Every structure is written in C-alpha cells, then in structure tokens.
Amino acid sequence: MKRSTIPWLVAGGLVIVLILLAVGSYNGLVSSETAVDNKAAQIDTQLQRREDIIPNLVNTVKGYAAHEKEVFQAIANARSKLAGAGTTTEKSEANAELEGALSRLLVVVENYPNLKADTQFTRLMDELSGTENRIAVARQDYNNAVTSYNTKIRRFPAAVYASLFGFDKKDFFKAAPGAETVPEVQF
Template identity: 50%
Template sequence: MKKSLTASVIVFIIILVSLFSIISSYNKLVTMDEQVTSSWKQVENLLQRRYDLIPNLVEVTKGYAKHEEEIFTQIAAARARIQDGGSREDLIGANNELSGALSRLLLVVENYPDLKANEQFIRLQDELAGTENRLAVSRQDYNRTVETYNKKIRRFPTSIIAKAFDFERHPYFEMDQNAKEAPKVKFN
C-alpha cells in the first residue's frame, strides 16, 4: 500500500510539473506573439508617419521654392535628357543645359544665403533621413522579435505546445524588390 501511495504521489507530482510547464510555455508563447504584434504595429506607425510627413514636407518646400521653380524645372528636364541617353551631341547639350541651370541655382543661393527654400530643403532632407532611420531600426527590432518567437515555437519541447495551440511562424520584414533602388523625391 505504501509503495502504491508513493508511486501515486510521484505520478501526481510529474503530472503537476508537466502541467505547470505546459502552462508556462503557453503563456510565454502568448507573450512573445504579442511582442511580435506590437513590434509590427510600431513599423506600421512609422510607415504611416512617412506616408503623412513626406508629402506634406514636399508641398511646403515647393511652396517656399516657387521663385526657384524655373530653375528646378530646367534641372529636371536636363537630367531627364541625360537619363534618356541619345547621341553624344544630345548628351553634351543636355549636360550643358544642366550646368547652366545649376549655375543659375548657385547664383540664386549666393545672392540669397538665408533663402527660406534652403532651410526647407535642409529640413526635408533631415526629416526624410530621420524617418527612414527610425523605420530601419523599427524593422530591425521587428525582425529580431520575430526571430526569437519563431525559434521558440520550433524548438523542442515548446514546438509540441506551439503545434497543439496553433502558434504559427510570423513572417520577416523583407526588402521589396523595388527598394533596391534609392527613392527619388520629385518636385513637379
């Protein structure tokens, strides 16, 4: 009788420890899953910031740069002609146009060193860089959180619990194929 009671107690303790282990693992997976969701929401928040901020800054900058619009148009047209290629003469002509437009722009900047548009362009550049840097850090944090979570649900014995409760892998934030080229800000 004593042996059977001891064996029952041992089995009960093993079941109790197993149950606590399962509950603990489940709760850890829930916490990690929420961390992944929270990290993704921060990425979305910064994507929204980019979406809201950049067009507004471009419009403000365009507004301040109205008096320079002709120069910007000439620079853009010359750059487009260079990009289109063509004969050697076409490229020389386009480069000469670009040089002339850039000279006029430099003259404007030299004549008006406190030009408001200059401040706006610097602000635009700083805001673009800041937003992109924040977004890069946020994507990195998200991917790190996803990595930790995905490893956890794939490791034994947690993988058994993850499968039993339908915890699935989260996708990494991967670079878009179009993102291999630097974005171009256009003022037209």
C-alpha cells in the same frame, strides 16, 4: 505510508510537472508573440510618421516643380497603398513602392537648386531622413523579434504547445526589391 500510494504520488507529481511545463511554455509563446506584435506596431508608427511628413514635402516641391505630376501621383498612390496595407507582406511591398516614388522625387529635387536651399525643404528632408532611420531600426527590431519567436515555436517542447494552441510562424519585414544594389551617386 502505504506502498500502493507511492506510485500515485509519483504519477501526480509528474502530472503537476507536465502542467507547469505546459503553462510555462504557453506563457513564453504568448510573450514572444506579443513582442512581435509590439515591434510591428513600432514599424507602423514610423511609417505613419513618414506618411504625415510626405504631404508637406510634396507641397514644398510642387511650388518649384509644378510640371512633375507623374512623380507626385506615384507618391500619392504609394501612400494610399501603404495606408491600406493589412499584412506585413503588404506593408513591405507598399513601403518598397513608396521608397521608389520618394527616390524619383529626390531626382526631381536635383533639377531645382533653389529648392535645395529652401529652409522648409531642408527641414522636411531632415525629418524624412530621421524617420527613415527610425523605420530601419524598427524593421530590424521587428525582424529580431520574429526570429526569436519563430525559433521558439519550432523548438521542443514549445513546438508541441505552439501547434496545439495555434501559434503560427510570422513573416519578416523584407527589404525592397533591388535594395541589395548600391545606388549610383552622380554630381
């Protein structure tokens, strides 16, 4: 082997290593971004499940509390806002509005003891409670995936490839304003 070919072989080897590093980083970023999108879809699935349960719950309560139109209108408005939300931030805000409206509905329920004993209402409340737990888990999983992804796109050398290929920071699914305040329970 000639001495003049050694530098070319070393340079070629370096280029191959850099290409492999770039491909590996890019594929890792794609995998992380796909995981975030998957977790966002899981939140959407659980929000849709809750959205499907709410009309039945509202109709059951309406039979007992026909004069509580304001609460029912707030729930309908919040549901339509959530259904039309496109970004994570919009979904987060609409979700907070819907949670507030559902809280007001539960206050109405307290005024109707017969309603709390209704089997259909109890079943719907159990479904809603289970769905709320699923939403909480899906939000936590999503935020964990976003944390991993956002960290990955900021670390070197992946940060170079992330900016080069347009991988942008993802938004977290934020808690509703006032969620840090412990609710007051009265009997």
